[in-house]
Structure formats: C-alpha cells, structure tokens
Amino acid sequence: HHREWRCERPPSCLRRWLSSAAPAPRVCVVGSGPAGFYTAQHILKHHGGALVDIYEKLPVPFGLVRFGVAPDHPEVKNVINTFTQTARSERCSYYGNVTVGRDVTVPELRQAYHAVVLSYGAEDNRVLGIPGENLLGVYSARAFVGWYNGLPENRDLKPDLSCETALILGHGNVALDIARILLSPLQLLRKTDITDSSLAALACSKVKRVWLVGRRGPLQVAFTIKELREMINLPGTRAVLDPADFTGLENAVKDAPRPRKRLTELMMKTALEKPGEKAVEGLGDSAKAVPTGDVEELECGLVLSSIGYRSLPLDPAVPFDSQRGVIPNSSGRVEGVPGLYCSGWVKRGPTGVIITTMNDSFDTAQSVLEDLQGGVLDMIPSREGFGAVESILHSRGQCQAL
Template identity: 65%
Template sequence: MSTPSVFVFNPIRSVLKTKCSRTAKFTGLRRLASTTDPHPRVCVIGGGPAGFYTAQHLLKSHPAVQVDIYERLPIPFGLVRFGVAPDHPEVKNVINTFTQTAQHKRCSFYGNVRVGKDVSVKELQQAYHAVVLSYGAEGNRRLGIPGEDLTGVYPAKDFVGWYNGLPSNKDLKPDLSSETAVILGQGNVALDVARILLSPLDILKKTDITQSSLDALAASKVRRVLIVGRRGPLQVACTIKELREMVNLPGTRPDMEAREFQGIAEALKDLPRPRKRLTELMIKTAQQNPAAEGAAPRQWGFRFLRSPVEVLPTSDLRKAAGIRLAINQLEGSGEHARAVATGEVEDIECGMVINSIGYRSLPIDPAVPFDPHRAIIPNMMGRVPQAAGLYCSGWVKRGPTGVIATTMTDSFDTARSLIQDMETGALEISAVKPGSQAIAPLLLKRGVRPVSFSAWEKIDAEEMKRGKSVGKPREKLLDVEEMLKAAHS
C-alpha cells in the first residue's frame, strides 16, 4: 500500500503564487514590479485603425500600461470614417471596438493635436516611455506623366475623401460633366470609386455620404467608367466581393473586351481558390452579351495591359480631354509577371481621370527616420532602429496595402514587440514619466485645445441628429471649426 500524500496549506505561499500567476498572465514577466514604473506610459500617434488596434493590444496585454492616442483631426477612426465606402456600413462596425478601447480607464484620446507641428516627437519621447507612430498614409502616389495636373485629374484618395467628408477634401468640386471616366488602378479603392460614380441615387441616399457629394452626383453626366490596369486579368488587385458588387450594381452593364481573356480559362486549374473564383467571375462577366442586358443606362469595364502615358488636354490646355495608354505585354506569369510596353498606344476620350495607384506615407517629424523611396518608417517588427522607445504600426510601417484585418494583425505585432521590450529590459521603464501631464501645458501655451473622446461624442451626436432629419444614418460635419464648436458646446 502506498503512503498517502500530505497536503499542508500555506496561506502566504498561496497568495504569492496567485499574485505571481496573475502577473504572468497579464505581462508574461519574470521580474519584480517594484523595480519599474508601475504605470508605463505609451503614446500612440494616429487615431485610425492602426492606432486603435495597437492601443487595444497594449491595454489587454499589460495590467498597468497607460495609453494616450493623439490624432490631428478632432474626430477619431481615420480611414474607417474617411476611406470605407459609404455603402459598406458593415465594415464600419469596427468603430464599436475602437470606442471600447477609447473608453478604457487606462486610455485617453486627444484629437485636434498635430504631432510635428503642435508638439514634436522629441517632446513626446521625453514625456512617455514609448511612442508608436501609427499615422497612416495621407499622401498620394503620383503618376509622373504629362497632363497629370490638369483639371479633371484627381487622386483617388482625394476623391474618396470628398464623398466621405474629409475636411481637407470638402472643396474638391470634381468635374462630372463628361460621359466617360477612366480610373487608373484595379484595386478595391478603384472599384469603390467606380461604384460610387455609377450607383443609383436611391442607394446612396441611405448612406452617410455627404450631402454636397450627393448633390454633385445627382447632376453627374458620367455614364461609363473604365478601370485600367497595367497587367492582365490574373494580376487584378481587387477582391471578389468588390467585383461582385460591380456585377450586381443596378442600372449598369459590363463593358469588357472578351479578347483580353483569351487563354485565361486554361490557367484556372493552377490558381489558388480565391484567385480562381475571382477570375471565373471576370470571365463569366466578359462573356455576357451586352444586348441581353436591356437598356441599362450605365456601363463599367476593366481594361487590361495598359499603362498611362499622357493625359490629353482640351484645346485651351486647361482640362483633361482624354488619356493616352501604352499597350503592354506580360513577361513571366502569375504574381511576378511584368508589364512591358509594346510600342503601341491607345487614346481614350474622357473628361475625368482618377489615379488609384496607391497612397503614400509622409515624414512627420525630423526626429523620425523615414525612407523616402519606400515611403515608410524603417523598422524591424515595428521597432525603429537606433531610436530606443520609438515604434510604428500600420501603413507607415509596411506601406499602404491590405484591409483593416491586415492592419489589425500588423498592429498587434508591433504591440507585442513593445511588450517584449518591456519584459526584457530593452525598453527602459524604470523612470517615472509624466505622459499627458507634461504635454497638456505645452499645448495650452501654443493655443491648442485638444478634443477628448467624450467631446468627440458630442460631434457624433450632432452628426446623427442632422442625418436623422434627412433620413440618413448621419450627416458629417465637414469643417474643423464647426467640429470644434460642437465638441466644446
């Protein structure tokens, strides 16, 4: 018979074990809390998805970290508010998660603060243990061709900002007087723009699109939208969801060139499933008989293997009258195929050209390293080299690619790097830092009045009130001064 084991309860030992396990659960640390600042302070620059996801993971992963989010506009949420198409309200539901983060007891939001102008990154570094740059990509990639600056040529970012109520784009006044519009680029943003240009007003009236944009689209003469890409159908950058929305858009019919899909069907069996389904839908759409579509008044279509050479001007050299495209052929296959000009060109008559070849991050402060060629902050897993305590997440970290879910994963990775640096001692957190208590007096002295999250909620309430009066989910305030007036009412 075996000897029974004896259990002796030690209350002190039990308490210590419980306390240690909780510490490990929250931080994964094997260090004494008394050797460090009990409240590590982290500053996040940028109130868009990258900023909020970074803050969310930091708050979840550390029991004492305090996070302050600084945003240049009086309003939060970045591209969720200003980039997501108004007819995609389900994508904006992530705002509910961001609101929970902003209302966390260890998180504060400071809108209307322009980092690099109202306060420097060095000043923030002095006040916080760590600074995370998550300010996105507010610049435009240029085409670099003659005629790019003519009236009627617009970056997609500005056009999207116009119909989504971005204050800096509220006065865009795009010229919608021509029948044909050409969009350069075949990603999801390009299809968003095409869909907004061609959508029936009855659909748009139920969204949070700005009233001024709705009025302009009501008077639009645009009836045909061509979506141009430099490579072929197998390299198109949009997703099947966006393509399906175009195919099913009421009052429109596809305008595709079947010859551009010759030989594509034979390649289907070797494609990954998402790419295969997308390509199958394109082929099916291209094979439709336009005559069988009835009298649909509006058309859209892809044009492949074409690169912009020049925007052709009107006789007075002021406005866009057309675009000259180089005809390409592919060298290689799949994602690595290269477009090579054949020497042939094609001219398309159009009065509107929208450049949707991508966004671009900009330098924020001389103290922050920046790669002008790649338009990102150089980093290793979110850590900025030779800059202790400086991190980055989102588009300014990896470039303007991916969807919101991609940004979430990327931002969580940066937060994990920061937490790991706290654990290993690579990030010094032993000294007490004042955080916003040091920044607030600087802003006050410089005439800057930050907008808290509760003050943003006043703006939010005013927008929903205005929207309700006209049967919309919200009517966005377009002017920063008007936002500030509502916030501080």
C-alpha cells in the same frame, strides 16, 4: 483641443505613491485609425497597468474607417464599435487636433512617454509622374474618396461630373469603390451615410460610362471578388471586359491560389467585347508591365488616379525609407531608435484590408509588451505623459478649448 472620452486618473500625489514600486508604463500612439486603435487595444488588454494616450491630427477619430471606407459598406465600419470600447477604457485617453511633428515633436513625445508608436498611415497619394497629371478634371482617388466621405480637407473638391465618360487609373478596391459610387442609382446612395453635398452633386452627374485602366493583366488585378461582384450586380449597369485579355488564362489560373482562381473565373465569365492589346511579361502576381509602344486614346472628361497611397515622413528625428515609403523597422521596432515603434501602413506599406492591419498592429503591440517586460525600455523615472505634452502645446499657443 478637442477631446473625447477623457477619463480622469488619480491625483498625481496618489499616483506617485501607487507607482513608487514601478511606474505605470505610459504609451503614446500617434494616429487614431485602425492601426492606432488595434495597437492600443492589444497593449491595454495584455498589460493591466499600461496607460495609453492616442493623438490625432483631425478633431475626430477612426481614420480611413471613417473617411476611406465606401459609404455603401456600413458593415466594414462596424469596427468603430470595437475602437469605441477601447477608447472608453479608463486607461485610454484621446486627444484630437494635435499634429505631431508640428505642434509637438517625436523627441518631445519620447521624453513624455516610455514608448511611442507611430500609426499615422499614408496620407498622400502615389503620383503618376506624367505630363497632364495636374490638368483640370484630374483628381487623386484619395481626394475623391475624401470628398464623398466628408474628410474636412476634401469637402470643397467640387469635381466636375458634367461629362459622360470617366476614367479611373488603377485596378484595386478603391478604384471599384469609386466606379460604383459614380454609377450607383441615387436611391441606393440615399440609404448610405454619404455626405449630403456629394449626394447633391452625384444627383446632377452626367457620368454614364467608367473605364478602369490598369498597367497589367487580369491575373494581377488588386481588387477582391466581393467588390467585383458588387460592380457586376449593380442595378442598371453592365460590366464590359475584353475577352481577348483572357485568352489562355484557363491554364494559367489552374494552379493559382483559390481566391485568385475564383476572381479570374468570375472575370472570364463576365468578359464581353473589345478593346485593345497589351503585353505582360511573366505570370502570376509578379508579372511586370511592359510598354508595347501602342497608344490608345480614350476620350473622357474626368480622370481619377487610384494607383495607391503613400506615407510621408513625420519628423526629422524618425528614420524614413523614401523609396519604399515606410519607417524602417523590425516587428514594429523602429531601426536604431529604442522605445519608438510603428504599426499599420507606415510600417508595411499601404496595402491590405482592415484584418491585415489588425494582425500587423497586434505584432507591433507584442513588441512593445515584450520590451516592457524584458527591461528593454527605461521605466525609471516615471513619465508625465499628456501633462508634459499639454505644457508644450500651451507654450506654442496650440491649446484652445482643452
């Protein structure tokens, strides 16, 4: 198993003597993306004795900050510096190449730690559930983003970029990221940390036109103004919006919250020519998409489905709401399982930006701290932490290169 930032702790005899009064709380965090690191950071900062071990399925840390953020958004990746500081704490250890639920189970982790926090994110994508979804040339946004960011499981994707028209299903920031990467001039992409193989493929790309297709109207788009501006200002590219989509929106947007108002005004300003008709019931964020019965055909050679990510159940011992794709919880405390917590997308669903996840993770960490201080967690006996997990990994032949 690959390890980084391994800090030695006092020998066990000394540790036992030091901790005979009250054992140091051992906390396990599953997943090393923003949710995992922010949870660890908050616990370490506000509890002077807590020891935190972070487990990760991949060899390397940082989750979607590393493999999900667009390569031309380096400023978003700056949080990696904060996470590295957390990992350097002598009370924090990182273990990569460990798949929880397979190499070691959640009940086994609960035996080895006083508290276990599940922060493993949303590794699947939502499916459309329509015929043709599995045709050649149809990809999930998640796989495509993983491809240009060098995620090991997606690096051999080889998307066919020989067509002139691509279609992206979805109106979120990820959809705009993909459109921007597909249409960006090569000299801009060369300055980013995009993978060499993706850059080579994009250099040969014939894609000139990208449709962004969503179920609902302009008032319900999920992307934010920064991403829209980047798209509108992309050199050599023209944003084309249908003016008919914006009819009567001046009044509807008057009382909208300021960010939504500014976003809609920018779209209205940009709106140019054509196509189609759609019907939306209701107003504001909650409007429902209603089939009109009209069918429009868009010819394209590449379809990318960007309709959201989805969390998967990790272990039969952990309750999971398949309908909502989250672990049922209250302030991060997993329902019915004392000592088990969750944070990030698996806690609240795959929405929001990094700051949303930060606040959410601090909320969970606070629950852990309250339970440690309030005597909710059984602190006697002391727990072995990674020592116990290491034995389990060895017994299953999962321990190479420790």
